[in-house]
Amino acid sequence: MIMNDEMLGIVLAGGKGTRLGKLTQNQAKPAVPFGGRYRIIDFTMSNCVNSGIRNIGVITQYQPLVLDRHIGNGASWGLDRLDSGVTILQPYSSPDGSKWFAGTAHAIYQNIDYIDSINPKYLLVLSGDHIYKMDYSDMLQQHIDNGASLTVAVIDVPWEDASRFGIMNTDEHDRITEFVEKPAEPKSNHASMGIYIFNWARLREVLVNNFTKNDNMLDFGKNVIPYYLDSGEPVYAYRFSGYWRDVGTIMSLWQANMEFLEPNNGLNMQDRSWRINSRSPLAPPQMLTDTAEVSQSMIVDGCYVAGKIQHSILSANVRVKEGSQVIDSMIMPGASIGRDVTIRRAIIGENAVIGDGVTIDGGDDDIAVVGNGETLGGTSNEE
């Protein structure tokens, strides 16, 4: 493991996550709850810390409140130490005008002052919306060994899916020769994971030079990588082969949660040498009553369960009253489910309230979604 501040981690967490619909109405995609105990960004944050990275900048823009509060001073990941820290980077105004982030690379450009203050040799750029475990120090080692200016992590996707991804065509030494966004006829199945290691001095130069002239370097995928390839920079692929899921749609978020329930899902969450940390809620233990029936499910602190839970995940402080059943579903923190409710193939948003007798069923081909804080059906006052 490379243990120094050679590499600064930047998590791009400002995306809107439009395809998650109601679930990202009031929060950015990386803040969406996952797996009962986590928010999506926890995987990236924990990977950074486990890889020996001591400083992380989290770039936010869209609906940042939940995310800001979740990250706090970074203590949940051990980042509140003398030699480490997490900094939330939000758009700001300055004498040059407002610094909204118009793209991923533009967000880095707007935060040059922060990056310079850490003065890293390498910049690790991450998106905060994937579920995976990865050792970035291994990727850095390969980046150094290759003498690369940019290394892009890639994962081999099924050929039939390749046209949905940004595809990296490589030579026999894994040097990237061509990058094609969503190719109709893909020449390879190496999909970009949106994880980049840059030599900071070079990237800085490229960004400053270009933004001084015009705004044509807004996005890593659309602008920066093609520019690097065109100008002959050494750009390499880092091959990753573990569990990795993009949870950008309702269906993929639901699927990844259902996979999370499988004991051998490839994430190996029980591995204490690579723990995924999160901000822990303060809540009593989970309570299952005499009428509870729970199977193939995950439940966490603060839950009260009097109903039937089958192949589902209950996040913190969820209540499921008697006579209700929750099947093949993901219930987000604080949701309250009344009596005689049926929930099947659904995602129930944070603090949603489902009244007695309501049925929510996504059907065999779809997933039903109840938004954060949404109330469905009448609720009774008796507690």
Add this chain to the structure above:
Amino acid sequence: MKNNQMCAIIVDELNDDALKPLTNERPLGTLFFDCKYRLIDFELSSVVNAGIRNVQLIEDEDKVRSVFDHLGGGREWGLDAIGSYQYVNYFQDSENKKAAGEKYFNNTIEFLEKSHTAYTVIMGTRMLCNLNLRAALKIHKQTDKPLTVIYSRTDANEIAAYDSILSFDSLGNVITCDEFAKLPDQTGIFNLSMNVYIADTRWLIDALRKGQQLDAPAQLDDFLKAQLPKPELAGGYEYVGYLQNIYDLPSYYQSNKDMLDSNKMNELLYTNQRIITRTRNEVATYYDRHAKVKNSHLATGCDIYGTVTDSLISRRSVVDPKAVVTNSIVMPNARIGHNAEVHWAILDKNVVVKPGVRIVGTPDNILVVPKDTRVEANLSSTEEEAN
């Protein structure tokens, strides 16, 4: 400062023989409670919920490792912020100083002086309750007495022989404070001292200074007990919420089982006073396809493949397929093997029950399996069953 009216001294329990082997290596204060708490969380939570920033703990120096392990820097309780501090003192310190003829309350006096608070709360760790200290302070301020003792109307069968029983005159002054064992009639309801006091800090410092010159008891709780009956010195504040006096294994077992009663649980854990404990990063608890869990509490990080009823399972415990746990308290990181059975038992931390092994206690005789034990043969609390 409005928030800084009180400081607190939490006096852990020296008298814990009746809870052994659970208290072999840990003080009563760090005994596990309801899957994820330690008993001292309730005192600490009462203290920080009342805005108290300065806390001194008095601990047994031989058992302090588990206290530091749990409290760490005090972050969860907000005691690591600027302007807050916790400070640990030892029972042995005042005893040793007294034996050597030194001023044995000086450490406590120094803490009180540095805290700059008008009032001081002193509390033990044996009385499990959720106490609103701001309300108690309000009552204390309304009296013109320097000392208020908090008590509960408690049935004789929930009182230990060495507990203190109070009586009051018609004006509310404490007039007697007697050891329960010494009372002529030991049936009925008594004014049980909860070993929680609110004192005027000036008076307390003064009394401690005088006390250490007059050979007063070296332990703070004994010292205060001896003060109580003094004329017009102390008043009482009656606590009426959930209380369990934890002084032996049955009372400890019962306090945990009480949490399976939702009224009692709500009274202790779901009031507007949050109970704060050390936070842990664990995965969610997994319930297998064949798991059967009824009327139980579980912490996170467990894997349940077998049957659990009327029990409390702490974090990172595994109940293997076809294993059965009933009416039991399982502390962290236990492994209950395939086909094993555990009934009416307390398993301390890291206990492994080998496959097929039966651990059978009875409601009147809860079996306790000490920390780190690998149970390879059947255990029973009645002779006939043991073989």
